[in-house]
Amino acid sequence: MKKTLFLSIALLATLSASAQKLVSRDTYVHFFSETPVEDIEASLKDGVGLINTETKEFVFQVNIQSFTFEKALMQEHFNENYMESTKYPKGLFKGKITGDVAFSKAGTYTVKLVGTMNIHGKDRPMTIPATITVSKEGLVVLESTFIIKPTDHDVEIPSLVVTKIAKEIEVKVKSTLRAN
Amino acid sequence: MSAWAQDDLLAELDAIAPPAPKAYAFATFKGTRIINQQSVELPAAGVGQFVIGHRFGALNDKPLYNLFGLDVAQIRFEYSYSPVKWLNFGAGRSSGSKTYDGFAKVRFTRQSSGPGFNWPVTTAYYTNATIVTTPFADGFDHFFTDRMAYTHQWLVARKMNEALSLQVAPTLVHFNLVQTPAESNDQWGVALGGRYKLTQRMALTADYLLRINPVDQTHNPLSIGIDIETGGHVFQFHLTNARSMADPQWMMQTPGDWTKGDIFLGFNITRVFTHKAPDFR
Numbered sequence A: 001m002k003k004t005l006f007l008s009i010a011l012l013a014t015l016s017a018s019a020q021k022l023v024s025r026d027t028y029v030h031f032f033s034e035t036p037v038e039d040i041e042a043s044l045k046d047g048v049g050l051i052n053t054e055t056k057e058f059v060f061q062v063n064i065q066s067f068t069f070e071k072a073l074m075q076e077h078f079n080e081n082y083m084e085s086t087k088y089p090k091g092l093f094k095g096k097i098t099g100d101v102a103f104s105k106a107g108t109y110t111v112k113l114v115g116t117m118n119i120h121g122k123d124r125p126m127t128i129p130a131t132i133t134v135s136k137e138g139l140v141v142l143e144s145t146f147i148i149k150p151t152d153h154d155v156e157i158p159s160l161v162v163t164k165i166a167k168e169i170e171v172k173v174k175s176t177l178r179a180n
Numbered sequence B: 001m002s003a004w005a006q007d008d009l010l011a012e013l014d015a016i017a018p019p020a021p022k023a024y025a026f027a028t029f030k031g032t033r034i035i036n037q038q039s040v041e042l043p044a045a046g047v048g049q050f051v052i053g054h055r056f057g058a059l060n061d062k063p064l065y066n067l068f069g070l071d072v073a074q075i076r077f078e079y080s081y082s083p084v085k086w087l088n089f090g091a092g093r094s095s096g097s098k099t100y101d102g103f104a105k106v107r108f109t110r111q112s113s114g115p116g117f118n119w120p121v122t123t124a125y126y127t128n129a130t131i132v133t134t135p136f137a138d139g140f141d142h143f144f145t146d147r148m149a150y151t152h153q154w155l156v157a158r159k160m161n162e163a164l165s166l167q168v169a170p171t172l173v174h175f176n177l178v179q180t181p182a183e184s185n186d187q188w189g190v191a192l193g194g195r196y197k198l199t200q201r202m203a204l205t206a207d208y209l210l211r212i213n214p215v216d217q218t219h220n221p222l223s224i225g226i227d228i229e230t231g232g233h234v235f236q237f238h239l240t241n242a243r244s245m246a247d248p249q250w251m252m253q254t255p256g257d258w259t260k261g262d263i264f265l266g267f268n269i270t271r272v273f274t275h276k277a278p279d280f281r
Helices: A002-019 A072-082 B006-016 B247-252
Strands: A021-034 A039-052 A057-063 A090-098 A107-119 A122-134 A140-148 A169-179 B047-058 B073-084 B087-094 B099-109 B122-132 B148-159 B164-175 B186-199 B202-211 B222-230 B233-240 B264-274
Touching (some): A021 A057, A039 B006, A072 B264, A090 A122, B047 B087, B202 B247
Antiparallel strands (some): A107 A122, B047 B073, B087 B099, B122 B148, B164 B186, B186 B202, B222 B233
């Protein structure tokens, strides 16, 4: 009897502990740079994310070299000349979710992600809008569209290609998170 | 439990994040050639590459009259395609001796860093078969195969750091026909090459072929240049004592001598075309 009680308490503790964390290993990130001269876009599907449902803190991280472009040469230049991804291999956004969201209750919630965006080794405070959809099965989908400015992160764009790379780059994120 | 700090969250993320993938050295060289010498670089999978090469007249041949050789140019063009990331093949035509060639490059190892075993170098095998189509002037009957020569190179390169890359390549050129009995049909050498990045888009380059059993009255080819990258193109400008661009000729049959001023201004322009794009949306 004592043993059973102990086991069920342990099990309960594990359950409630794991229910605090939502995890994604297949976060999709897409960016789009639009100019009259050239459109550039790339995406990745292996971003990782973590949300603490109790404190509403979050962390999202991508490997810069995971971004796949239409043109291999663009991808090489992106990594070698602009993002310097050998030196700065990761992009990171961490912070806290503000606004009403109940991760245990099905529904769609409009929230703000307030945090620090680290790209190209350079921190930048950012607040971005997002929607969080909680399904009946407890699946949590976070979607967001926001703008990144290369200049905000000290990404140098030489005058030769200044007409080909947008000053504001649209980023779309879709992250499906599950209880870990 | 509610006192979860963000740094803990970050540590937890590291725990769930897949282990850092192997980082492969990329852009060891800007071009698939260093100058005359092939580099370990291949166009990406699904990408075709067009290269135009020019070698102008000698700088010591009536330089003002010929505008430093610009009035007399040799030209090469080639197209190649990579069906997969480790294989590239193509064909070209060089105006020197009106030479046609077919070539292939196969990459075997990639320099990498990260978990597990890492190769310290990128290696590739390069081979080229040429057909010279100018008429024979010796009055003898010839087989078609007399026109052919074959080049084999084992390319070994290392990106030492972001700026400096070095390459060494044992080289064999087999000539089906040689001019004199003293000449060997199999001519050997060791090709050396390197690049040093000056800025993100500009690099100094050099290549040299040290020949083991050279033919008389020919010289080791030495080229020095700069690579300039402008988005879709790579421009390679250089000075070289080798005017021919077909491999057996620039490697083993270079009459020009740097010390006598037999120097040729030249350039290669590279343009890539994506035939098959990866899933990028």
